[in-house]
Amino acid sequence: GSLAAAGARVPAVVEAGAYLGYSGFVPTLLRNPAKLAEGALHGSALLRHGTRLLARHAVVEAHGSGRVEAVTVARLDPDWRPLPGTGRRIPCDALAVGHGLxxxxxxxxxxxxxxxxxxxxxxxxxxxxxxxxxx
Incomplete structure (x- = not known):
């Protein structure tokens, strides 16, 4: 949300998990309303700036010559494998990867x-x- 609010164009947020999967964390979020509000603020900022939220997807390729110019994202099956034929290329100049470790x-x-x-x-x-x- 903060990158988009600062004027950066964020074409997509790609999340391997299903957003419904976070429903098990509702009690934790309710015990921490500030974190819930922060998430809602960032999510609404992304949507307001036209950022696509792609759940159950993963970046499967990065493209470019000397720098990132695009990524290919694909939908994931229930076993977290890319589904054939679902890949789509998204132009971008940066790629950030996070893991819920x-x-x-x-x-x-x-x-x-x-x-x-x-x-x-x-x-x-x-x-x-x-x-x-x-x-």
Missing amino acids: VPQLELATALGCATRASADGTAALVLDAEQSTSV
């Missing part, structure tokens, strides 16, 4: 870093404004 805190906690309970009850490191731990 869960951090491993064992080393940090063994070193004595402070933790806190996150909104969903899992442990998270305590960080200051500069993203530094307590150690």
